[in-house]
Amino acid sequence: MMKGILTRFLAVVAGFAIGIHAQCPNYAQYSQQVHEPLSTGRYALPYQRPSPECRTFNSSIVEETITRMATIIKDPDLFRLFENSFPNTLDTAVKWRGVAADNSAEELTFLITGDINAMWLRDSANQMQSYLSLVQASDSKDSLASLYRGVINLQARYILQAPFCNSFQPPVESGIGPSQNQQNPDIFTPPVPTSIAFECKYELDSLAAFLEISTNYYEATGDLEFFRKFKWVETIKTILNTTESLLIGTYARDGSVNTIPYTWKRNTDSATETLDNNGRGNPVLEGTGLVRSAFRPSDDSTIFQLFIPANMMFSRYLDTTSEIMAQIGDQRNLANHMHNFAQRIREGITQHGIVNHPKFGQIYAFEVDGYGSQNIMDDANIPSLLSAPFFGYTNTSDPIYQNTRKMILSPYNPYYMKGPVISAVGGPTQLIFHLAHAGLGLAWPMSSIIQIFTTSSTSEIKDYLHQILSSADGLGLIHESVNSFDAKKWTRQWFSWANGLFGQCLLDLEKRGLGGVLGASFQGGYGRLFG
Numbered sequence: 320m321m322k323g324i325l326t327r328f329l330a331v332v333a334g335f336a337i338g339i340h341a342q343c344p345n346y347a348q349y350s351q352q353v354h355e356p357l358s359t360g361r362y363a364l365p366y367q368r369p370s371p372e373c374r375t376f377n378s379s380i381v382e383e384t385i386t387r388m389a390t391i392i393k394d395p396d397l398f399r400l401f402e403n404s405f406p407n408t409l410d411t412a413v414k415w416r417g418v419a420a421d422n423s424a425e426e427l428t429f430l431i432t433g434d435i436n437a438m439w440l441r442d443s444a445n446q447m448q449s450y451l452s453l454v455q456a457s458d459s460k461d462s463l464a465s466l467y468r469g470v471i472n473l474q475a476r477y478i479l480q481a482p483f484c485n486s487f488q489p490p491v492e493s494g495i496g497p498s499q500n501q502q503n504p505d506i507f508t509p510p511v512p513t514s515i516a517f518e519c520k521y522e523l524d525s526l527a528a529f530l531e532i533s534t535n536y537y538e539a540t541g542d543l544e545f546f547r548k549f550k551w552v553e554t555i556k557t558i559l560n561t562t563e564s565l566l567i568g569t570y571a572r573d574g575s576v577n578t579i580p581y582t583w584k585r586n587t588d589s590a591t592e593t594l595d596n597n598g599r600g601n602p603v604l605e606g607t608g609l610v611r612s613a614f615r616p617s618d619d620s621t622i623f624q625l626f627i628p629a630n631m632m633f634s635r636y637l638d639t640t641s642e643i644m645a646q647i648g649d650q651r652n653l654a655n656h657m658h659n660f661a662q663r664i665r666e667g668i669t670q671h672g673i674v675n676h677p678k679f680g681q682i683y684a685f686e687v688d689g690y691g692s693q694n695i696m697d698d699a700n701i702p703s704l705l706s707a708p709f710f711g712y713t714n715t716s717d718p719i720y721q722n723t724r725k726m727i728l729s730p731y732n733p734y735y736m737k738g739p740v741i742s743a744v745g746g747p748t749q750l751i752f753h754l755a756h757a758g759l760g761l762a763w764p765m766s767s768i769i770q771i772f773t774t775s776s777t778s779e780i781k782d783y784l785h786q787i788l789s790s791a792d793g794l795g796l797i798h799e800s801v802n803s804f805d806a807k808k809w810t811r812q813w814f815s816w817a818n819g820l821f822g823q824c825l826l827d828l829e830k831r832g833l834g835g836v837l838g839a840s841f842q843g844g845y846g847r848l849f850g
């Protein structure tokens with residue numbers, strides 16, 4: 320049984336949370352058991368929040384929000400799903416908080432992804448974003464602002480140590496030992512010790528995640544002073560140097576083969592886990608203005624390294640981060656440099672990333688190589704093409720985006736998983752211990768959530784909400800993926816980011832004036848007809 324084996328594997332890697340009661344159960348297991356009371360609707364969803372003494376962070380504003388939403392979300396099952404999922408990161412994933420050994424003013428937050436005991440740059444930035452609408456400026460250690468600062472400071476440390484890596488080990492100050500990555504060893508340059516990084520797949524969106532969380536924190540708090548302290552400016556310089564070094568093409572203009580700063584390969588039986596051409600990836604043209612990405616946010620290798628969604632996200636947040644840089648004093652040149660770089664990437668996307676599709680017209684490509692080859696698809700992870708308005712690169716009135724969205728949510732997207740249970744985007748097959756956690760036929764509720772974020776149609780929104788609810792398989796949390804034909808077949812019960820994102824999405828509906836759908840009933844049952 321997929322679930323049983325997955326549970327045992329996860330129990331090994333998850334370990335036990337530090338700083339909470341020793342008797343607290345391992346949430347990897349706890350989340351797969353049914354806890355009463357059940358919600359009173361047809362889906363009878365259990366109550367999956369850990370007991371208060373086992374929660375890893377308490378926030379009164381988050382509790383008040385849950386209480387307030389109880390009066391707004393009328394369907395008892397939908398409310399239960401919200402109540403379980405929204406606080407999931409705070410309840411379960413704040414593995415350690417403290418301060419830097421060499422500076423007691425520097426807060427640190429080690430935020431795990433969920434069932435894997437490591438901190439991803441992408442996940443942690445987005446896990447925090449779930450609570451963004453509730454963040455206010457505060458010096459208090461109990462505040463969401465403090466949690467934010469801790470994540471930014473720890474991400475800065477990670478990026479300064481290893482700018483090509485995507486997920487990281489606990490900080491030494493925590494006293495928590497490093498986790499062992501169960502995959503085959505990586506062969507990559509530049510090398511990074513396993514005591515620092517959990518995995519070193521270079522993904523452009525991991526660096527964009529630092530710009531995203533910096534922008535988010537700044538816009539919520541206006542706390543410029545924070546960015547003057549510690550190593551924030553230095554980290555931005557490292558991000559610029561790293562990404563600029565990846566504007567490089569495979570060949571120099573005279574035809575000689577360039578030495579590229581990052582190569583990676585792994586002894587594996589899966590093409591998405593390694594890079595062709597002895598770790599360099601497939602050739603890309605120099606001079607497009609686009610930054611290479613060896614891997615996607617799914618942690619799969621790219622087919623063509625000029626990966627458009629990460630370039631969009633990087634450009635968008637580099638521009639907003641340049642505004643922080645412009646205001647902190649003495650950094651005008653650096654701020655201008657950032658703004659111009661962001662513009663050049665945008666021009667590169669317009670020039671190379673918009674292609675003509677025989678059925679949908681002008682659309683954004685998923686990946687290009689600059690030579691004219693293009694990969695037309697989308698993947699469920701964020702950044703994706705579907706989420707481009709969600710992360711603010713464009714908006715839903717952009718006709719090219721609308722064409723792209725139609726393609727993505729159709730059988731013309733090779734990774735659109737359609738079925739009677741749920742129809743949403745998934746991704747290429749990925750195995751953990753020979754078990755697929757993504758793959759053909761597995762739709763991601765995270766995609767359904769982004770489908771909601773990118774439409775104002777209340778009938779579409781209700782449809783997606785219903786699919787998410789009916790595919791929760793009686794366990795009351797957001798799965799990573801669900802078999803589009805069988806709600807009983809799913810992966811990953813403890814995927815903190817997707818849970819927080821669901822809560823964020825319902826709060827966003829209210830903010831967009833679409834809160835009325837939260838009063839709808841989903842008790843009619845869900846069985847999607849083909850057509």
Ligand SMILES: *[C@@H]1O[C@H](CO)[C@@H](O)[C@H](O)[C@H]1NC(C)=O
Nearest residue numbers: 339371372373374375376377
């Ligand atoms: C959260 O509050 C509960 C009491 O409601 C307490 O037992 C627990 O230790 C608190 N958790 C943290 C991380 O402070």
Ligand SMILES: *[C@@H]1O[C@H](CO)[C@@H](O)[C@H](O)[C@H]1NC(C)=O
Nearest residue numbers: 556557560561564565580581
């Ligand atoms: C800049 O990036 C290059 C290539 O990635 C690297 O070799 C070099 O050490 C970096 N320099 C700084 C100052 O970070």
Ligand SMILES: *[C@@H]1O[C@H](CO)[C@@H](O)[C@H](O)[C@H]1NC(C)=O
Nearest residue numbers: 712713714715716717718719
């Ligand atoms: C939406 O995006 C398009 C294309 O990027 C832009 O031209 C337009 O001004 C944007 N509209 C709004 C309301 O922001």
